[in-house]
Amino acid sequence: MKAKLPTLIMSLLAALSPFGASAAAPDSVLSLDQCRRMALANNADIRTAGNNLLAAIETRREAFTKYFPEIQAGASVFQANHDMLQYNVLDLFTLGIVKKGAMAGIWAMQPIFAGGQIVNGNRLAKVGEEAARIRKEQSREAVALQTDALFWQLVTLKATKRTLESAVVTLDSLGSQVKAAVDAGVVPMNDYLKVELKRNGYRADIVDAENGIGLIRMLLSQQIGMGNDGNIDVAADVPDSVGPLPLSIRMTPADALPQTNDYRLLQKNVEAKDLEKRMAVGSHLPKVAIGGGWVYHNVLDQNHNFGVVMATVDIPLSGWWGGSHAIRRKSLEVENARTELNNLSQKLEIAMQDKWDNLTAAHRKMQIAHEAIAQGKENLRLNRAYYDAGMCTITDLLDAEALYRQAQDDFIAAYGVYRLSESQYLTATGRAFE
Numbered sequence: 001m002k003a004k005l006p007t008l009i010m011s012l013l014a015a016l017s018p019f020g021a022s023a024a025a026p027d028s029v030l031s032l033d034q035c036r037r038m039a040l041a042n043n044a045d046i047r048t049a050g051n052n053l054l055a056a057i058e059t060r061r062e063a064f065t066k067y068f069p070e071i072q073a074g075a076s077v078f079q080a081n082h083d084m085l086q087y088n089v090l091d092l093f094t095l096g097i098v099k100k101g102a103m104a105g106i107w108a109m110q111p112i113f114a115g116g117q118i119v120n121g122n123r124l125a126k127v128g129e130e131a132a133r134i135r136k137e138q139s140r141e142a143v144a145l146q147t148d149a150l151f152w153q154l155v156t157l158k159a160t161k162r163t164l165e166s167a168v169v170t171l172d173s174l175g176s177q178v179k180a181a182v183d184a185g186v187v188p189m190n191d192y193l194k195v196e197l198k199r200n201g202y203r204a205d206i207v208d209a210e211n212g213i214g215l216i217r218m219l220l221s222q223q224i225g226m227g228n229d230g231n232i233d234v235a236a237d238v239p240d241s242v243g244p245l246p247l248s249i250r251m252t253p254a255d256a257l258p259q260t261n262d263y264r265l266l267q268k269n270v271e272a273k274d275l276e277k278r279m280a281v282g283s284h285l286p287k288v289a290i291g292g293g294w295v296y297h298n299v300l301d302q303n304h305n306f307g308v309v310m311a312t313v314d315i316p317l318s319g320w321w322g323g324s325h326a327i328r329r330k331s332l333e334v335e336n337a338r339t340e341l342n343n344l345s346q347k348l349e350i351a352m353q354d355k356w357d358n359l360t361a362a363h364r365k366m367q368i369a370h371e372a373i374a375q376g377k378e379n380l381r382l383n384r385a386y387y388d389a390g391m392c393t394i395t396d397l398l399d400a401e402a403l404y405r406q407a408q409d410d411f412i413a414a415y416g417v418y419r420l421s422e423s424q425y426l427t428a429t430g431r432a433f434e
Contacts, residue, residue: 026233028226032151035224035234039147040140042225049139051131054087056125056132063125066111066118069291075104107293109312115282124275130267138261141432143223148423150220151234156416157216159238161209163408170401171199178394182244191394198398238415242370249426249434250356253349256429262348266341273337277330284323288312295409348428355425362418369411376404 006075030038040046079100111118173313175195221230257263289312296305316323386392424434 008265016105038224053132060125069108069110073106101299105295109291115285117282172353259430366414372407
């Protein structure tokens, strides 16, 4: 009969306790890879970055049109209230002409030399497009990392809830034993009350865990594009053992730096600043263009049309007064961009090493927490035997049970930190999608 008592209590808890009620089955049980793919396909930040890339592509295409001739057309008609040209003929009469007329024309100008502004403008537009592509990849990395964080947070919260439920079952069994001893007059009622207080505390913790699970599920559902009320679950659990440290993913910061998006974006910034300086110089150089066109006019009641060819040279003589300062300012911006590249490159390498240190520390802490579980389990077994033999108090036994549960919770938390640290290191070294 004693052996069946815990099972009976568990059945009553499932029927009466809030946390024992069966939850609705999830519509989707997703792996980490599935969550990532859905987030990358549906996330709003990535869609915005994609639109920014399309805008940069259009800017590059617009810059390319500057290579082609500039074509213009125009027409005008006029009617004056008197003749525009008047001549006094021998003081006898006044001769007037040109009172109305019409003109039209079309012409095209092809730039031959524009100080390098067209060439460098196209190069700058291409750099802008490449920078937009890098920013889109940065958005993808950020979304993937955030998805990983929510995924593992949900995994660890579910595992924590299970340890609490297991602890409640243990206290149910202990409470039945203590109640029987109280009824037999062997132990005081205070022992039973202590067990019930601890059990109710765990039940309250389960309520908090369930609320946290519900919140993280909503956040993860929104993250992957299923809305705020997606009924989803994750296909992962906290393992019972600790695997080896993944030394195969280790990279020296110097080797990893060129493949990171942050470093590539810093390089594009230097390129852009250098091209902006060249364009500033080009804006103060002579500009040469050739062109031709067709003109029609009817001014003296005669229709005339003719073709023209032309060449223009624009030399901005006074522009150098202020232009030299503008060029100097651009030179300083180039120098600052190169300084920023060198400075932030070193910081990126330091950040990579820091992420690796965090990963190794998280793995070691996970090992320590796993060792503590075995120690806590053995401590609980001994105290249970001591209590059954009357060699320790119920308080000692409850403390041992609490230490065992805490060791389990510490391992669960350490595992979550370890998995997130691994994602952070891969992202920092430019391998977020490996």
